[in-house]
Every structure is written in structure tokens, then in C-alpha cells.
Amino acid sequence: MAKEFTIEDLRVLANLAGLTLSDDDLQRLLPGVKRAQQQVAVLRAIIAPGDEPAGVFIASDGDRK
Amino acid sequence: MSTVVKSNDLCYLAIAEASAGLRRKDYSPVDLTEACLERIEALDGKLHSFITITAERARAQARQAEQEFASGKGRGPLHGIPIALKDLYMTKGIRTTCHSAVLEKWVPDYDATAVLKLDEAGTILLGKLGMHEFAFGGPSVDAPFPAVRNPWNLAHIPGGSSSGSGAALAAGFCYGALGSDTGGSIRTPSAHCGIVGLKPTYGRVSRYGIVPLSWSLDHAGPMARSVEDCALLLQTIAGYDAKDAASANVPVPDFGTGLREGIKGLRVGVPRAGWFNENLGVDAATETVFNQALEVLKNLGALIVELDGKPFSIARKANQTILVAEAYAYHEKTYQETPMKFGSTVRRRILEGAFLSAADYLTAQRARSALNEQIRANFKRVDVFAVPTAPRPPDTFEGMDPNEQNLRPSFTNPFNLTGLPAISVPCGFTPDNLPVGLQIAAPPFEESTALRVAYAYEQATPWDERRPAL
Numbered sequence: 122m123a124k125e126f127t128i129e130d131l132r133v134l135a136n137l138a139g140l141t142l143s144d145d146d147l148q149r150l151l152p153g154v155k156r157a158q159q160q161v162a163v164l165r166a167i168i169a170p171g172d173e174p175a176g177v178f179i180a181s182d183g184d185r186k
Numbered sequence: 187m188s189t190v191v192k193s194n195d196l197c198y199l200a201i202a203e204a205s206a207g208l209r210r211k212d213y214s215p216v217d218l219t220e221a222c223l224e225r226i227e228a229l230d231g232k233l234h235s236f237i238t239i240t241a242e243r244a245r246a247q248a249r250q251a252e253q254e255f256a257s258g259k260g261r262g263p264l265h266g267i268p269i270a271l272k273d274l275y276m277t278k279g280i281r282t283t284c285h286s287a288v289l290e291k292w293v294p295d296y297d298a299t300a301v302l303k304l305d306e307a308g309t310i311l312l313g314k315l316g317m318h319e320f321a322f323g324g325p326s327v328d329a330p331f332p333a334v335r336n337p338w339n340l341a342h343i344p345g346g347s348s349s350g351s352g353a354a355l356a357a358g359f360c361y362g363a364l365g366s367d368t369g370g371s372i373r374t375p376s377a378h379c380g381i382v383g384l385k386p387t388y389g390r391v392s393r394y395g396i397v398p399l400s401w402s403l404d405h406a407g408p409m410a411r412s413v414e415d416c417a418l419l420l421q422t423i424a425g426y427d428a429k430d431a432a433s434a435n436v437p438v439p440d441f442g443t444g445l446r447e448g449i450k451g452l453r454v455g456v457p458r459a460g461w462f463n464e465n466l467g468v469d470a471a472t473e474t475v476f477n478q479a480l481e482v483l484k485n486l487g488a489l490i491v492e493l494d495g496k497p498f499s500i501a502r503k504a505n506q507t508i509l510v511a512e513a514y515a516y517h518e519k520t521y522q523e524t525p526m527k528f529g530s531t532v533r534r535r536i537l538e539g540a541f542l543s544a545a546d547y548l549t550a551q552r553a554r555s556a557l558n559e560q561i562r563a564n565f566k567r568v569d570v571f572a573v574p575t576a577p578r579p580p581d582t583f584e585g586m587d588p589n590e591q592n593l594r595p596s597f598t599n600p601f602n603l604t605g606l607p608a609i610s611v612p613c614g615f616t617p618d619n620l621p622v623g624l625q626i627a628a629p630p631f632e633e634s635t636a637l638r639v640a641y642a643y644e645q646a647t648p649w650d651e652r653r654p655a656l
Contacts, residue, residue, distance in 0.1 A: 150541075157510065164549050165553075169556065175552075
């Protein structure tokens with residue numbers, strides 16, 4: 122079972138991302154970040170090894186602009 | 187309270203009617219423009235649908251259109267028609283704020299492709315419309331411009347993020363508008379304001395010159411008071427654009443052809459099981475109105491087919507993950523430099539993307555491929571999907587609860603994730619007299635099919651005749 126994501130984990134991630142956030146900011150963000158991580162867990166469970174990301178690089182598109 | 191108005195009320199004419207009247211010289215583009223400007227002046231203090239009103243420019247364009255009509259130089263069905271733009275469409279020489287302090291004074295030096303096309307078609311630009319800040323989050327309570335109000339009840343939100351577009355059309359301030367849609371931002375305000383809004387297929391309308399929210403989910407599209415008006419606007423703005431990397435080089439059909447062909451024998455899929463009852467589920471009054479709309483479609487000759495809604499339900503999770511990741515990538519530099527220029531809602535939402543890993547983002551994009559395949563496989567059994575546009579009526583400003591919103595199903599997100607065309611058409615009212623929208627989604631590049639179903643429904647029902655009492 123995955124470990125509960127805490128405000129301390131969020132503080133570490135914020136520092137890595139170069140963000141200066143107060144305790145209040147982190148507290149407000151925590152539910153949304155937890156929800157986002159839960160969403161990714163659901164998505165991880167439905168993908169098959171052969172599923173490639175949507176959107177592919179097309180080499181010939183460089184001259185479109 | 188609402189009132190039934192006659193179609194000769196100048197400000198509520200359909201584009202097709204107004205265009206016919208201009209050709210007959212019943213009135214001039216100047217008359218239409220002045221009528222809209224007077225109505226905006228009189229009533230927009232209640233709604234705040236406009237951020238910038240370009241009255242002098244509109245008057246000059248109207249006079250030019252009048253001269254062109256007089257000299258027989260008609261440019262088509264949008265010539266002389268006053269319109270307005272969500273304030274994230276770049277407009278040369280006119281400030282484009284995205285409803286944010288970040289861009290409060292920004293004046294672009296070029297036009298978005300869709301704006302250029304509308305200009306070439308001879309439309310008259312009345313101004314730029316309010317929205318959710320950067321098309322994200324919710325009504326902006328601490329932005330430099332007031333939040334847009336719902337014309338049907340000022341205590342309620344109009345839905346977003348193209349909130350000004352929805353409110354201005356419902357209030358009779360303009361004949362057509364453009365919105366943008368990343369998770370439902372054209373269709374939700376259309377439903378909540380009782381108007382029609384179409385999110386075309388991804389790639390059908392150029393995004394060039396539209397301030398992005400999420401590159402792979404953003405769609406540009408028309409909003410209007412009738413299905414036919416949406417078709418006319420789409421006809422003008424659709425088409426390949428080499429300046430947009432996602433633009434699709436596919437033929438643009440005549441969206442008016444087939445509009446009146448009816449829906450006898452059409453198979454309408456309703457992905458109810460596993461979706462409508464997700465968490466808090468769909469609001470009871472909304473589902474009642476939706477079921478009545480299905481009966482109308484059935485009476486028009488359509489066959490209703492129940493489908494598995496599970497992939498649609500999961501699609502929201504992929505849409506949200508991709509959206510916040512791409513939004514953070516776009517705003518990261520500005521956020522790091524001037525975080526307090528963003529409003530509190532959008533600041534919080536943008537930051538959610540900062541804590542996703544590259545692997546998380548790619549997981550969502552891989553899930554997108556899988557879900558796209560599963561959802562589109564239904565088109566072997568049905569021709570279109572039908573769902574409510576929004577799971578519940580618009581909240582009041584005071585009672586808004588973002589957490590509750592997350593516990594309702596999103597009926598719009600899956601069609602951004604899959605890029606399918608989807609239209610919202612008014613389908614009734616709740617007991618509190620708030621509009622409800624019916625959403626029809628069709629296979630890729632079959633906007634004509636979605637328009638045909640919506641048109642058949644619209645013609646069979648009276649909802650487009652009701653106006654908010656302002």
C-alpha cells in the first residue's frame with residue numbers, strides 16, 4: 122500500500138521545483154495534489170504495455186510555420 | 187421569471203434572420219450595432235460580461251459594412267453582424283487580458299487566426315468578454331475585473347470559463363461569440379446560460395493567437411443563440427492553418443447542408459452506467475430534464491442505446507492530469523517571477539501541475555490513447571453520444587464548493603480528451619428556472635452530425651424562445 126502523502130513531502134517537492142510556499146499555501150494545495158496523485162494511480166492501472174502516449178512527434182511538421 | 191419575446195426584438199434576432207434583414211435593408215449594420223451597444227450600456231453593469239467595449243471601432247466597422255451593402259459588396263452571412271470575443275483571443279491593437287492582472291495592460295500586435303477570419307467575413311467587433319482567469323479554476327473573485335454573473339439569476343455563476351460569452355449572448359448583447367474549451371469551457375457556460383455552444387473536433391479550428399491553457403486539450407469554437415448560428419460561425423472560422431501545429435488539414439464541409447435532414451433512424455448512445463452515478467452523481471432535476479430530452483429525440487425517430495459509461499468516467503482523470511501539467515508548464519516562468527499577480531483560485535490550480543512528474547504526465551497521455559480507443563469503439567454501435575452538458579445547475583457565488591464539483595461526474599472532459607466534436611443545446615429548465623443543456627458528441631470531424639441532431643431537437647422544443655428578464 123502506498124504511503125500517505127504528507128505536507129512534508131509536498132514541501133520537499135516544492136523546494137525541488139524552486140517554489141517558495143508558506144505552510145498555509147502548502148496546506149491549501151495538499152488536497153488537490155493528493156487528488157492528482159490518486160488520479161494518476163487509477164490511470165496507471167488501465168494502461169497496457171503497448172499503449173503509447175497520445176500525440177506523436179512528426180518529423181515533417183517542422184516546416185509548418 | 188422569464189419572458190417570451192418576439193423575434194422582431196432587434197437584439198435577439200438570430201444571425202440568419204439579422205443577415206436576411208440586412209440584405210432586405212430592413213435595418214443597417216449601424217442599427218444592429220447601436221442596438222447592441224445601447225443594451226450593453228444599459229444592462230452590463232449587472233452582468234459584467236464585457237472587459238473591454240470597442241464601441242468606436244464597432245461603429246466604424248458598422249459604417250464600413252453599411253457602405254459595402256449600399257454598393258452591393260456583400261461578404262456573406264456574417265457581414266454586418268456584431269460579435270464579441272472571449273478575452274484570450276489576441277486582437278491587434280486591443281488589449282487582451284485573459285481576465286488577469288498578469289496581462290491587464292497587454293496589447294497584442296497580431297490577431298488570432300479565428301479573429302482574422304471573422305474580420306474578413308465582415309463581422310463587427312463589440313469588444314472582449316470576461317472569463318475565468320486564464321480559462322482556469324473558477325469565477326475570479328480577486329482579479330482586476332469583476333466576475334461575470336448569470337443573466338437568468340444574478341446570484342448564480344454563468345459557468346466557465348467562457349462565462350462572458352455565455353452571459354452576453356443570453357442577455358442579447360451580441361449575435362455570436364467565440365469561446366475556448368479545454369475541459370468544457372464552451373459547453374458549460376452555454377448550458378448554464380441557455381444558449382448553444384459547439385466545441386469542434388480538435389484541429390478543426392485554429393488555436394493560433396489564443397492564449398493557451400493546455401496545448402493538447404484546447405479547442406476554439408463558436409457560441410450563439412441557435413444551432414444554425416453556430417453552424418454559420420463555425421463555417422467561417424474552420425479550416426487548416428499552418429500556424430497551428432495541431433491544425434488538421436481536412437476538408438471543411440458546408441455545415442448548413444444536412445442541418446434540416448432530421449434524425450430518423452439515428453442511433454443515440456447514452457453512456458449512463460458507471461458514469462452518471464459516479465460519486466455524488468448527476469443532480470436529480472438535471473437528469474429528469476435530460477431524460478425528457480431523450481424522449482424528444484426518440485419521438486423524432488432516433489433509437490436510444492444505453493452504453494457502458496466507465497471509460498468516459500475515467501477520462502476526466504486523464505484530462506485533469508494533462509491539463510494541470512500543461513498549464514503549469516505554460517505559466518511556470520510567470521508564476522515564479524510574479525506569483526501574486528495571479529488570482530488565488532488560479533494560483534492554487536496552476537500549482538497542482540508543479541507536483542506531477544514527467545512519468546505521471548506520460549501515464550495520462552498513455553491512458554488517453556487507451557480511453558480514446560475504448561470510447562470511439564462505441565461508434566460501431568451508435569452514431570452520436572448524448573449526455574447532460576453539466577451534472578447540476580449553476581452554483582450560487584456564495585455556495586460554490588470546488589470539492590463538491592470534483593465529486594460530480596464531468597460530462598464535458600471526455601470530449602476534450604478524445605477531441606470529439608460536441609455541442610450543447612438548451613433542453614429545459616430546473617424548477618428554479620435555471621437552464622439545462624443537452625450535449626451531443628459525434629465522431630471526429632462530423633460536426634455536421636452533431637449540428638443536425640441539435641437542430642432537430644431545437645426545432646422540436648420551445649427553449650430557444652425563452653429569455654432572461656434583466
